Amino acid sequence: MDLAALMQLLRDAQLPDGGWPYLPGQPAAAEVTVLAAAAGAAPSLSALTAASEGWAGLLLPAALHSHQPQREAAAALVSRLVERILSAEGQVVEDEDGVLGHDATLRAWSWMPGTAPWVEPTAYALLSLAACGQSDHARAVEGRKMLLNRQCRDGGWNYGNPRVLDTDLESELGVTAWAVMALPPSDAVSRGLDRVLRVREEESTTSLALAVLALTAHDAPVGDLPDRLYARLLRGGASTRLDRLALGLCALHAAADTTHPFVLERR
């Protein structure tokens, strides 16, 4: 695999302001800049600062953890983000008669202030807290409890409603992968990894990348998934959407190295 060539595609797409867009010709997008940082590209500090403003800021400390020079350059920003993550919380609701099939009083993290907590932002926040040595903080403990409470009956996770109005809802591979990355080994995570392995039923650049990231986070075998992902990235070439390219590179690095772009220590 020629990862250097793919990295060059990503670097070539960097904007003059130091960030990355979803697609060429667009302005920088926070999520893409954070994923590019995790893939080992070098966003400017100003681009990282801009990217930290919205929900992508929840993932930014985790995304920088394995890139020492970037992390040192952004140390003050990361420190502020950890404070923000610890003080941010999702809006809880009292579900008097079980309309929702989960514990809606667990605060965890939301996509936007003033709204309910959901699985993916909570996973981002947990990964960042772990990357900054805050895994044992009470907020992280509650966040992990929230994730476990939101697991779907099929073993995976969806956006955050495992059951609504007495009906079980199905999981989604991508969200499952983020939840699995954010949790320590357990029976629940094993069931989540089984769900991730169903990636062949719903194969895409993103699903392959996230499956590899989830499996490598738990040192589980990835089989030919990296090859399939690499083939997709090559097929897309320069027209691949840049968030998918960055995420794909993160996964291929995780499959090839002993480090992981979002998880401090593989379990």
Added chain:
Amino acid sequence: MSKITRRALLGGAAGLAAASTGALAWREVSQPQARVTVRRVLDYGPGLSRTVQEVLSTYPELARRAKGARVVLKPNLVEFHPDRPVNTHPVLVGAVAEAFFRLGAKQVIVAEGPGHRRDTELLVEGSGLDVVLRDIGVPFVDLNVDPPRDVTLRHDHTGLGRLRLAGTAVGADLLVSVAKMKTHHWAGATLSMKNLFGVVPGAVYGWPKNPLHWAGIDNAVFDLWSTLTPAFAIVDGVVAMEGDGPLKGEAVPMGCIVLGDQCPAVDATCARLMGLNPERIRYLNAAMWAGGTVSARRIELLGETVEARAFKLLPHLEHFRA
């Protein structure tokens, strides 16, 4: 801490039904006359394209506006379930795109921003939409990651004041809602107006687009429709969904498509075909009070007769029945 209860979910709609009978009589006559076309379509075969073209050509104002225009088609593409009719069928989306090219559109774009699924590559490939669009040279735009524009809400029932909406949809010369006929476990029905949730970008608001839920789903549907005012609405009722929609319901062969240049009139007609009382659907009721046409007597029905049927509903939605 906010409370969520089944009673709270239902109360507003029941209140609408009971409180406003007298005022509705006055309201009915002030609704502008609307034309809605219902056509029998039993399958997604090659005849669908001709049917769509025939119908669009009977709306002269639409045909005039389509010439040289940048047309954005907004289908309902929400999940990946090969065995359930959750999405607007790709063949219908393709047929609509071709019809607009025939009307002289300069560019046709298909654009959607799914509310739960971030992986649009998977959705577009899994649904078969990619093959249809490739064959006719129409691009797909993921509205979830589309550069947003700040938009002031026209009526602001949500109280949000402004929203950041996908620029491709906001900047379209003609925005066309190409929706699926489905029951909806919160709103009663999801049709051309509810379909507009997809223009709210996840990259800004997340997955799901939770600020809209906190502001009230019906309020958000109303605000999006009244602010964006799509030029045309097409609802795929060839195979519709009843029961636990919009995702977990069962297929129901309604065998029709419903089309028109006023979303509330199209959605009200669909609701009647589904055995629902449109005036009890909160966002349609709000649209009616804001100048939208909902009352049957103000809608001229064109095309063919399709028998209404009583769609299966979850028990807490029974009050929506006609």
